[in-house]
Amino acid sequence: MSDAIAKHPLETEKERFGIKEPEARFDLQGEVADDERVRRAMVNFAKDINRTTATYMEACVHCGQCAEACHYYVQTGDPKYTPIWKLEVFKQAYKREASPFAPLYRLLNLKKKVSVEQLEEWQELIYDSCTMCGRCSLMCPMGIDIATLVGLARHGMFKAGLVPHELHAVAERAEAEGSPLGATAQVFEDRADWMADEHETDIPFDEEQADILVAMSSIEIMKYPNSIGATAKILNALGESWTFRSEGYEATNFGMLSGNVDWQRDMTMKLIDAAVNCGAKLVILPECGHAYGALRWQGAAMYGKPLPFKVLHISEYLADVISSGRLKVKKVDQSVTFHDPCQVSRRGGATPAPRVVMEALGVDLTEMTPGGDFNWCCGGGGGVVTIHRADKLRYKVFELKMDQIEATGADTVLSTCSNCRQSFNDAQQHFNWDKSMESLLELVADNLVED
Amino acid sequence: MELLEFARGQGLQIAVSVFAAGLVWRLLHLYLTMRKTDLSEARQGGAKAGGIKTIFSRFVHHEPFRERTRNGTIIAYTFHIGLAIIVFGGAPHILFIESFSGLSWTPLPNVVIHVSAAVTLAALIAAIFRRVLHPVLSMLSNFDDYFSWFITTLPVVTGLMAVAHFGGRYETLLAVHILSFEAFLIWFPFGKLMHSIIVFGSRYTTGVTFTRRGAKV
Numbered sequence: 001m002s003d004a005i006a007k008h009p010l011e012t013e014k015e016r017f018g019i020k021e022p023e024a025r026f027d028l029q030g031e032v033a034d035d036e037r038v039r040r041a042m043v044n045f046a047k048d049i050n051r052t053t054a055t056y057m058e059a060c061v062h063c064g065q066c067a068e069a070c071h072y073y074v075q076t077g078d079p080k081y082t083p084i085w086k087l088e089v090f091k092q093a094y095k096r097e098a099s100p101f102a103p104l105y106r107l108l109n110l111k112k113k114v115s116v117e118q119l120e121e122w123q124e125l126i127y128d129s130c131t132m133c134g135r136c137s138l139m140c141p142m143g144i145d146i147a148t149l150v151g152l153a154r155h156g157m158f159k160a161g162l163v164p165h166e167l168h169a170v171a172e173r174a175e176a177e178g179s180p181l182g183a184t185a186q187v188f189e190d191r192a193d194w195m196a197d198e199h200e201t202d203i204p205f206d207e208e209q210a211d212i213l214v215a216m217s218s219i220e221i222m223k224y225p226n227s228i229g230a231t232a233k234i235l236n237a238l239g240e241s242w243t244f245r246s247e248g249y250e251a252t253n254f255g256m257l258s259g260n261v262d263w264q265r266d267m268t269m270k271l272i273d274a275a276v277n278c279g280a281k282l283v284i285l286p287e288c289g290h291a292y293g294a295l296r297w298q299g300a301a302m303y304g305k306p307l308p309f310k311v312l313h314i315s316e317y318l319a320d321v322i323s324s325g326r327l328k329v330k331k332v333d334q335s336v337t338f339h340d341p342c343q344v345s346r347r348g349g350a351t352p353a354p355r356v357v358m359e360a361l362g363v364d365l366t367e368m369t370p371g372g373d374f375n376w377c378c379g380g381g382g383g384v385v386t387i388h389r390a391d392k393l394r395y396k397v398f399e400l401k402m403d404q405i406e407a408t409g410a411d412t413v414l415s416t417c418s419n420c421r422q423s424f425n426d427a428q429q430h431f432n433w434d435k436s437m438e439s440l441l442e443l444v445a446d447n448l449v450e451d
Numbered sequence: 452m453e454l455l456e457f458a459r460g461q462g463l464q465i466a467v468s469v470f471a472a473g474l475v476w477r478l479l480h481l482y483l484t485m486r487k488t489d490l491s492e493a494r495q496g497g498a499k500a501g502g503i504k505t506i507f508s509r510f511v512h513h514e515p516f517r518e519r520t521r522n523g524t525i526i527a528y529t530f531h532i533g534l535a536i537i538v539f540g541g542a543p544h545i546l547f548i549e550s551f552s553g554l555s556w557t558p559l560p561n562v563v564i565h566v567s568a569a570v571t572l573a574a575l576i577a578a579i580f581r582r583v584l585h586p587v588l589s590m591l592s593n594f595d596d597y598f599s600w601f602i603t604t605l606p607v608v609t610g611l612m613a614v615a616h617f618g619g620r621y622e623t624l625l626a627v628h629i630l631s632f633e634a635f636l637i638w639f640p641f642g643k644l645m646h647s648i649i650v651f652g653s654r655y656t657t658g659v660t661f662t663r664r665g666a667k668v
Contacts, residue, residue, distance in 0.1 A: 050487040052656050059653035061646045062596050064587040068519035079586040100480035137514040143509050143654030300490035349665030370515035373667035
C-alpha cells in the first residue's frame with residue numbers, strides 16, 4: 001500500500017463513498033516551486049490546443065448567457081460560477097502563449113502571466129463547481145463546448161499538482177489498485193459470488209472467450225451490488241455469452257475526472273485489453289455516467305485507433321433487446337420520474353434508451369421540467385461528489401433537483417447512473433427527504449418474464 | 452475636403468489592407484492549428500449536416516433556456532439586426548458596396564434606416580449599461596469588450612450625425628463617419644468582432660461532435 005493510500009482511508013459506511021473527510025487538506029500535490037507549477041499547468045494545457053479548442057477560445061463574446069444554464073450560478077447567483085469564467089485563466093494563457101497575436105500580448109504584456117495564486121483560486125471553479133454536465137455547452141450561442149474545455153483544463157491542473165485532495169486520492173487509488181473504492185479484482189470476484197448466490201444465477205468470471213464483456217463501477221460493486229446480480233440475471237435470461245474479467249472490470253475512470261491523461265489511458269486500456277483478450281464483440285458499460293463518456297467517446301482516442309468492439313451503456317443494451325423482442329418484462333404499476341445522467345443523455349446521445357425501457361415496463365412516467373437533454377445535473381458528477389469541501393455547494397444545487405422531482409409528484413426516481421444515485425442518497429440523508437433513487441436496471445431484472 | 456478625400460482614398464485603402472491581412476492571419480492561424488480526429492464510432496451519420504444545422508439552430512435558444520436569457524437576447528438581436536438593416540439597406544451604403552463589388556440592390560426607405568439607426572443606438576446603449584451593471588457581464592468584460600462596443604457604436608453615432616447635419620459641415624461629418632467605419636475595419640481582426648466569422652466554426656464543430664453522438668445540438 002502506498003503512503004498516499006494509507007494516508008487517505010476509505011469511507012464506506014456513509015451514503016457517499018470515497019475517502020474519509022480529511023482533518024487537514026492537501027490540495028497542492030508535490031514539492032514544486034510556484035513558477036514550475038504554473039509552467040506545468042500551461043504547458044499541459046497548451047498540449048490540448050487543437051483547431052477545435054482554439055476555435056472555442058477565439059469564439060467567446062463574453063455574453064454571459066452560459067451562467068443561466070449552470071446550476072451553480074442559478075442556485076447561488078455568484079458570478080464566479082459562470083461556466084466560461086471557470087476557464088478564464090486558461091483563456092488568458094491561450095491568448096498570451098498560443099493565440100494568433102500571442103507575441104504582441106507578451107511584448108506589450110496585454111495579457112499577464114498566469115500566477116499560482118490564480119490557479120489555486122481556480123481549483124474550486126475547475127473541480128468543485130463544475131460537473132462537466134454540459135448544459136452550458138448546449139446553450140452557448142457561440143456553440144462553445146465549455147464542458148469539454150473544463151475537462152482539458154483539469155489536465156493542466158493535475159500536472160501542476162493542483163487537484164482537490166480527495167479527488168487526487170481516489171484517482172491515485174484507482175491507478176494503484178484498479179478501483180477508487182477498494183474494489184480490487186479479488187473483492188469484486190467475492191462480491192460477484194455473493195450476488196450469484198443471492199440472485200440464484202451464474203456469474204461467469206474470466207471466461208477465455210465471450211461475446212460480451214461487462215464492466216461494473218466500483219460504486220455498484222461496493223454500494224449497490226445488486227446491480228451485479230441484476231446484470232447477470234438479464235444476460236443469462238437472454239442466453240448471452242458474457243463474462244467479467246479480472247484484468248478489466250472497473251468502468252469508472254478517475255484518471256479522466258482528476259485530469260491525469262496517463263491514468264485515464266491506463267484505466268481505459270484495462271477494459272480494452274480485457275475485451276480483446278476474450279474476443280468480445282461488445283462491451284456493456286454499467287449504470288455510470290462518466291464511464292460511458294470515458295470509453296464510448298474517449299476510449300478510441302486513448303487506444304489510438306478505433307475500438308475493435310461496440311460499446312453500449314446498459315440502458316442502450318436493454319432498449320435494444322426489449323425493442324427486438326428478445327427480452328420481455330412484466331408491467332409495473334409505479335409512478336416514476338426519470339433523472340437523465342448528463343454524460344449518458346445530454347453528452348452521450350442515449351436519451352431515448354431508458355424511455356424505451358420504461359415504456360415496456362409500463363410505469364407511469366412523469367418527466368421533469370426541464371427534462372431529458374435539458375435535465376438539471378444532480379451536482380455529484382465530474383468527481384464533485386468525492387470532494388468534501390464542496391458539500392455545501394453540492395447540497396445547494398441539489399435543492400434545484402429536489403424541486404424538480406417534487407413538482408412531478410412521482411413516488412420513485414429512476415436513473416441509470418450509480419454516481420447520481422449515490423449523490424441522491426447522500427443528499428436525501430442530508431435533507432431528510434422522503435424520496436430516493438432507484439436503478440432502472442434493477443427494476444428490469446426484478447420484472448423479467450422468464451420462460 | 453482633404454479629410455473626406457483621405458477617408459475615401461488612402462484611409463480606406465489602409466483600413467481594408469489591415470482588415471484583410473488581419474483576417475487572413477487570424478483564420479490561417481486557426482486553420483494551421485493541428486486538427487484532432489475523432490476516432491470513436493459514430494452513433495449515426497450526417498455529422499456534417501448536423502454541423503451546418505447547428506450553425507443555424509443556435510441562432511435561437513432551446514426553449515428551456517429562453518426565459519432566463521431573454522433580456523440579453525433581445526438586446527443583442529436588436530442591434531445586430533439593426534446594424535444589418537443600416538449597412539445593407541441604406542442607400543449610401545449600397546452605393547459604397549457597389550463601388551467595389553459592382554453589386555447593387557434597391558435601398559430601404561430613408562425613414563426605415565433612420566428609425567433602425569435610432570433603435571440600434573438605443574440597443575447598443577442598453578448593451579453597454581447591461582455589461583457594466585450585470586454582475587456576470589461586468590466580471591467577464593475586458594478591454595476588448597468595451598473597445599469593440601465603442602468601435603461598433605461610433606459609426607452609428609457619426610452616421611446619425613451626418614444624416615442630421617449635426618455638429619459640423621456635412622463633408623466633415625461624412626468624413627468622420629467614414630473614418631469611424633475604417634476604425635471598425637482596422638479593429639475587426641484583432642478583437643471579439645471576429646466572432647461574426649468564428650461563430651460559424653465553433654457552432655459547426657460542436658454540431659458535428661454531438662451529431663455523431665446522436666445527442667442534442
